[in-house]
Amino acid sequence: MTDDLATKTCTPCKGGTPPLSPEAVAHYAKQVPQWEVNGDATRIARTFRFRNYAGAFAFVARVSEIAEEQGHHPDITFGWGYATVTLQTHKIKGLHENDFIMAARIDEIAGGEPAA
Numbered sequence: 001m002t003d004d005l006a007t008k009t010c011t012p013c014k015g016g017t018p019p020l021s022p023e024a025v026a027h028y029a030k031q032v033p034q035w036e037v038n039g040d041a042t043r044i045a046r047t048f049r050f051r052n053y054a055g056a057f058a059f060v061a062r063v064s065e066i067a068e069e070q071g072h073h074p075d076i077t078f079g080w081g082y083a084t085v086t087l088q089t090h091k092i093k094g095l096h097e098n099d100f101i102m103a104a105r106i107d108e109i110a111g112g113e114p115a116a
């Protein structure tokens, strides 16, 4: 039974917490398959596509609201028709369950359309 990440809430991450191992990252990544894990399993990212700049900006604004609610903040680059969301727990320079909770919650509002 996979724990439904999108219903979980981020917890304040204390410094000194070890980042998730590559094996743990692979386990969580199965639940958000449209997110790409980087080479050393310290970041995940997904690019979302939109009809125009306003659509991308509205998405960024909505993601920012979720980040404030959850107390966990992605890095986002966006432009005309796209937004790329990158998640890492900066305090531990790696991945934490919080990053996967945020990914699942962002997928929910994005309507799950595939990246480009």
Ligand SMILES: C[C@H](O)[C@H](O)[C@H]1CNC2=NC(N)=NC(=O)C2=N1
Pocket: 012, 013, 071, 072, 073, 074, 087, 088, 089, 090, 091, 092
């Ligand atoms: C006190 C507060 O929980 C921390 O500063 C949070 C805020 N948002 C965060 N977001 C991310 N991506 N990484 C962090 O380490 C982090 N720390």
